[in-house]
Amino acid sequence: xxxxxxxxxxxxxxxxxxxxxxxxxxxxxxxxxxxxxxxxxxxxxxxxxxxxxxxxxxxxxxxxxxxxxxxxxxxxxxxxxxxxxxxxxxxxxxxxxxxxxxxxxxxxxxxxxxxxxxxxxxxxxxxxxxxxxxxxxxxxxxxxxxxxxxxxxxxxxxxxxxx
Amino acid sequence: xxxxxxxxxxxxxxxxxxxxxxxxxxxxxxxxxxxxxxxxxxxxxxxxxxxxxxxxxxxxxxxxxxxxxxxxxxxxxxxxxxxxxxxxxxxxxxxxxxxxxxxxxxxxxxxxxxxxxxxxxxxxxxxxxxxxxxxxxxxxxxxxxxxxxxxxxxxxxxxxxxxxxxxxxxxxxxxxxxxxxxxxxxxxxxxxxxxxxxxxxxxxxxxxxxxxxxxxxxxxxxxxxxxxxxxxxxxxxxxxxxxxxxxxxxxxxxxxxxxxxxxxxxxxxxxxxxxxxxxxxxxxxxxxxxxxxxxxxxxxxxxxxxxxxxxxxxxxxxxxxxxxxxxxxxxxxxxxxxxxxxxxxxxxxxxxxxxxxxxxxxxxxxxxxxxxxxx
Numbered sequence: 359x360x361x362x363x364x365x366x367x368x369x370x371x372x373x374x375x376x377x378x379x380x381x382x383x384x385x386x387x388x389x390x391x392x393x394x395x396x397x398x399x400x401x402x403x404x405x406x407x408x409x410x411x412x413x414x415x416x417x418x419x420x421x422x423x424x425x426x427x428x429x430x431x432x433x434x435x436x437x438x439x440x441x442x443x444x445x446x447x448x449x450x451x452x453x454x455x456x457x458x459x460x461x462x463x464x465x466x467x468x469x470x471x472x473x474x475x476x477x478x479x480x481x482x483x484x485x486x487x488x489x490x491x492x493x494x495x496x497x498x499x500x501x502x503x504x505x506x507x508x509x510x511x512x513x514x515x516x517x518x519x520x521x
Numbered sequence: 522x523x524x525x526x527x528x529x530x531x532x533x534x535x536x537x538x539x540x541x542x543x544x545x546x547x548x549x550x551x552x553x554x555x556x557x558x559x560x561x562x563x564x565x566x567x568x569x570x571x572x573x574x575x576x577x578x579x580x581x582x583x584x585x586x587x588x589x590x591x592x593x594x595x596x597x598x599x600x601x602x603x604x605x606x607x608x609x610x611x612x613x614x615x616x617x618x619x620x621x622x623x624x625x626x627x628x629x630x631x632x633x634x635x636x637x638x639x640x641x642x643x644x645x646x647x648x649x650x651x652x653x654x655x656x657x658x659x660x661x662x663x664x665x666x667x668x669x670x671x672x673x674x675x676x677x678x679x680x681x682x683x684x685x686x687x688x689x690x691x692x693x694x695x696x697x698x699x700x701x702x703x704x705x706x707x708x709x710x711x712x713x714x715x716x717x718x719x720x721x722x723x724x725x726x727x728x729x730x731x732x733x734x735x736x737x738x739x740x741x742x743x744x745x746x747x748x749x750x751x752x753x754x755x756x757x758x759x760x761x762x763x764x765x766x767x768x769x770x771x772x773x774x775x776x777x778x779x780x781x782x783x784x785x786x787x788x789x790x791x792x793x794x795x796x797x798x799x800x801x802x803x804x805x806x807x808x809x810x811x812x813x814x815x816x817x818x819x820x821x822x823x824x825x826x827x828x829x830x831x832x833x834x835x836x837x838x839x840x841x842x843x844x845x846x847x848x849x850x851x852x853x854x855x856x857x858x859x860x861x862x863x864x865x866x867x868x869x870x871x872x873x874x875x876x877x878x879x880x881x882x883x884x885x886x887x888x889x890x891x892x893x894x895x896x
Contacts, residue, residue, distance in 0.1 A: 483592045
């Protein structure tokens with residue numbers, strides 16, 4: 359309702375490490391979580407985002423501003439998303455996917471999870487375990503059996519020396 | 522009036538924002554208490570993702586990478602093996618060139634199948650597969666990861682899914698069929714002799730009854746969830762939505778020879794024919810995906826062709842290389858048709874023969890473990 363008055367409304371978002379960010383409401387409501395707060399009239403003061411740290415939130419806001427500046431052209435939006443995510447490392451992507459999930463931003467969620475999948479494509483099983491913090495609960499025999507069953511999928515995988 | 526209304530809204534916002542500020546304070550206290558623990562976590566750089574997000578990420582992996590990650594842990598194996606997950610999984614095969622280069626191949630003089638890859642002009646084994654139960658069977662056709670096999674002497678047929686090592690054997694009454702096709706999406710089987718086409722489900726078999734004039738004596742081509750044939754210089758397909766044969770309209774280039782053939786490349790229906798009256802040039806056109814999408818564009822024109830177009834069959838595209846099967850009849854082996862697999866080099870406009878050694882009947886491998894279970 360406030361948006362109809364003509365002057366762009368600005369929201370203040372606060373990360374869980376107490377950093378404050380100003381962002382145009384029109385960009386911020388890409389997040390369904392934030393949009394619901396605005397629609398319920400709960401966005402007047404500072405909006406605390408308990409699950410997002412400052413570094414990640416800064417990144418998400420860059421994305422919000424960037425993508426909302428692009429008119430309805432799916433091609434251009436896609437190339438913006440690709441460029442935006444191109445230089446992000448795995449840890450940043452993991453933080454972003456959590457933030458996108460919490461903020462309920464389906465376009466960012468889709469793009470980041472697809473990017474993580476792309477990063478994983480040639481990575482070894484050991485790399486995946488380390489990065490996702492997963493404990494190998496197979497016995498060596500069980501692991502060998504699963505591996506043998508899908509031997510062809512181990513073609514072209516990077517060697518496991520990346521820490 | 523409007524101003525008053527607005528004010529009251531602002532008033533409301535203020536009120537509710539107080540609630541939020543209180544919550545924020547609590548959250549600040551909370552983060553402060555666990556800060557030391559977080560520091561430790563940060564040093565090992567691990568961000569733990571909940572299962573629902575992991576599932577989203579996994580669903581976007583190409584199939585080879587997805588299956589490899591079954592080895593990560595038991596819980597990942599459980600996620601990846603879940604029938605519901607597999608049902609929703611689209612298989613991002615287009616993003617992975619690695620996947621497209623894996624082929625399923627029949628071994629000559631054997632009942633076994635291997636997964637193979639092309640390496641320059643040779644074929645290399647990637648994995649041995651178990652042979653289908655109660656062999657020997659000959660491969661008739663292949664669709665969406667399932668093979669239709671036929672016993673050369675008896676009347677037995679079998680559908681076999683190597684990804685699930687699952688099979689559906691069946692004895693058919695008639696053997697008088699020239700070509701077979703099947704459609705895995707709608708689980709029906711199509712067989713045709715020169716004049717008739719029959720449709721049946723795997724469970725209920727009927728003799729071919731539907732009369733179709735002059736269906737070219739060649740296998741139809743599976744694409745878009747239907748099977749296309751060439752008939753009288755038209756492309757026809759059977760539409761299961763209203764049980765009718767339909768003509769797929771397309772405009773001919775006037776200067777091209779009227780005879781044309783169909784094949785499937787990159788998951789799309791393709792048409793090929795001689796370019797103009799020049800028998801040494803074969804022009805291949807590709808149709809956009811989707812039964813009702815009827816736009817065609819040029820894929821490639823192959824030059825210096827020495828074989829007649831009737832024995833020329835474009836088979837696969839691997840990393841922008843086109844593989845062509847040339848059917849030749851060798852005198853020494855009598856009626857047994859022999860064929861040659863060649864790669865076309867578009868820059869030098871030459872062909873190079875691929876050493877097939879013990880392999881034949883190569884089909885692009887599609888891993889589709891759940892497909893037969895719904896039949």
